[in-house]
Amino acid sequence: MQNSHPIIIIGAGLTGLTTAFHLVKRGKKVLILEKNDRIGGQIQTLQKDGFVFETGPNTGSVSHPEVTELFTALSPACELETADESAKRRLIWKDGRFLELPGGLLSGITTPIITWKDKFRILGEPFRPKGTNPDESVAELALRRLGKSYVDYCVDPFISGIYAGDPERLVTRYALPKLYNLEQNYGSFIKGTIAKAKEPKTERDRLATKKVFSARGGLSNLTAALADAIGRENILLSVSSLTIQPVENHWQVIYSTPEGEKRLQAEKVITTVGASVLPEILPFIDRMEMDKITGLRYAQIVQVAVGMKNTQGLRFNAFGGLIPSREKKDLLGILFPAACFSGRAPEKGMTFSFFIGGVKAGQLTELSDKGIENIVVREFHEMLRFPANVEPDMIYIARHAHAIPQYEKSTGERLETIEKLQNRYPGLILAGNIRNGISMADRILQGTTIAGEI
Ligand SMILES: Cc1cc2nc3c(=O)[nH]c(=O)nc-3n(C[C@H](O)[C@H](O)[C@H](O)COP(=O)(O)OP(=O)(O)OC[C@H]3O[C@@H](n4cnc5c(N)ncnc54)[C@H](O)[C@@H]3O)c2cc1C
Numbered sequence: 001m002q003n004s005h006p007i008i009i010i011g012a013g014l015t016g017l018t019t020a021f022h023l024v025k026r027g028k029k030v031l032i033l034e035k036n037d038r039i040g041g042q043i044q045t046l047q048k049d050g051f052v053f054e055t056g057p058n059t060g061s062v063s064h065p066e067v068t069e070l071f072t073a074l075s076p077a078c079e080l081e082t083a084d085e086s087a088k089r090r091l092i093w094k095d096g097r098f099l100e101l102p103g104g105l106l107s108g109i110t111t112p113i114i115t116w117k118d119k120f121r122i123l124g125e126p127f128r129p130k131g132t133n134p135d136e137s138v139a140e141l142a143l144r145r146l147g148k149s150y151v152d153y154c155v156d157p158f159i160s161g162i163y164a165g166d167p168e169r170l171v172t173r174y175a176l177p178k179l180y181n182l183e184q185n186y187g188s189f190i191k192g193t194i195a196k197a198k199e200p201k202t203e204r205d206r207l208a209t210k211k212v213f214s215a216r217g218g219l220s221n222l223t224a225a226l227a228d229a230i231g232r233e234n235i236l237l238s239v240s241s242l243t244i245q246p247v248e249n250h251w252q253v254i255y256s257t258p259e260g261e262k263r264l265q266a267e268k269v270i271t272t273v274g275a276s277v278l279p280e281i282l283p284f285i286d287r288m289e290m291d292k293i294t295g296l297r298y299a300q301i302v303q304v305a306v307g308m309k310n311t312q313g314l315r316f317n318a319f320g321g322l323i324p325s326r327e328k329k330d331l332l333g334i335l336f337p338a339a340c341f342s343g344r345a346p347e348k349g350m351t352f353s354f355f356i357g358g359v360k361a362g363q364l365t366e367l368s369d370k371g372i373e374n375i376v377v378r379e380f381h382e383m384l385r386f387p388a389n390v391e392p393d394m395i396y397i398a399r400h401a402h403a404i405p406q407y408e409k410s411t412g413e414r415l416e417t418i419e420k421l422q423n424r425y426p427g428l429i430l431a432g433n434i435r436n437g438i439s440m441a442d443r444i445l446q447g448t449t450i451a452g453e454i
Helices: 014-025 065-074 105-110 116-127 138-145 148-163 177-186 189-198 220-230 275-281 287-294 359-366 369-382 411-424 440-453
Strands: 004-010 030-033 045-048 051-054 080-082 090-094 097-100 212-215 240-247 250-257 260-271 297-308 320-322 333-335 350-357 394-406 428-430
Touching: 004 014, 004 240, 004 250, 014 030, 014 065, 014 220, 014 440, 045 394, 051 297, 051 350, 065 080, 065 212, 065 220, 065 440, 090 148, 116 148, 116 189, 138 148, 138 177, 148 320, 148 333, 148 394, 177 189, 212 220, 240 260, 240 275, 275 287, 287 411, 297 359, 297 369, 350 359, 350 369, 359 394, 369 394, 411 428
Parallel strands: 004 030, 004 260, 090 320, 260 428
Antiparallel strands: 045 051, 080 212, 090 097, 240 250, 250 260, 297 350, 297 394, 320 333, 333 350
8 A cells, every 4th residue: 555654653752662673673664754854752862062962861770681782782873871980979968069979888877868767767668567558659658667857868869860850749660660579569668678689690691781881972872773773764744734644544644844744554552752742643532531731830940061171180970969859959960971081171170060950849839041041051150169260161041841740639530541441443453651650761662562462
């Protein structure tokens, strides 16, 4: 049939590209339709004034074997780069300075980040009963098992770093399923961690690690290698007004390009777009039903890349620093990517990524570029301790209106609705970060799984 494609994927971000890559490897014919004039979605590496920096995600975690396997399959076109040892040092802002998060028992006892009361209280963690509320928030769970200073100075900044979210609103079993299962399956975080470390691991299990990854030269090299392997001719950029409709036993996909309106037929359509885009793409779905998906809230983030050609002796050998909400700063955190990955800054220089906004301070993302720059330059001096007469050599502001989905209480209803729609409309797969996790590793796992199931 002319103008017929067995599988159409909507969105050329990491989910769409990974799904297509695995389908093509299995000999399937795939077409990706992308609204932007570039591939990558939230992933974008830029080069400016001798700096290489990310405007979206900076690093991922090698938390699923599928991540390592994807890079292996793409080698040598793209090389997995795991972070330097520096990445093990994580900083937390408290009382006007960055303190190192404890990495061992001794530092755990002496750290001023946690109160003495909670340090003693942690000894009782293995004996505390497990939770019974399946919709318990991350903050409630952490308060119950660990204590208030852990919530304020570990959990809150950790949630800022991953979700730019609010631990009071994120539901643990959806937002941090591994943590939820640790308590549910082993009765305690400590007991669970020890038991899991003793469990036998297959060679494949061992591919999943706690290591932090990027692609050598930046994450856009990963999406570029995926696109090359898929075949650029199978990826159509700059499509607009895209809608899909079920027609008899296939799908009709209608969209516009600069050359005019196009119509295609497909056996399967896989969407990888965010929740807010789905109503326009799927106009045949009842509004009330769709609301259960579009109710998904996204954190707004402004990410500012800052480059210094010479740090003048200041050292930043850490992954970066996170800022607890209690400290009342206008920042979520600052990463030091050039300390962890090669070739990101001139030899004596450094790149930083400043994060502003998130669920708790979304109003800051409405500031003008000048307003954002003022915050960054202020904290460049106050938090990073650059002398008053030194200014950043490069500043690049990237705004994300729909940065990170928040897996809050509405998640149960959303997941049920997605499943119902997929059952009612065979051949329609609703993928992307509306389900199965928000990280790049989760996106790679989802794309690999979907391709394997088709
Ligand atoms: C600022 C920021 C920091 C992050 N930090 C991290 C991190 O440190 N670690 C980590 O693991 N993850 C991080 N993430 C999350 C990570 O970026 C995402 O999980 C991942 O990139 C999402 O990929 P995706 O393909 O699911 O979605 P997207 O990248 O959003 O791709 C969806 C694609 O669909 C396209 N599209 C939208 N509407 C249409 C339409 N109507 N028609 C056709 N195409 C359309 C979009 O243009 C886009 O290309 C971060 C995200 C942001 C924004």
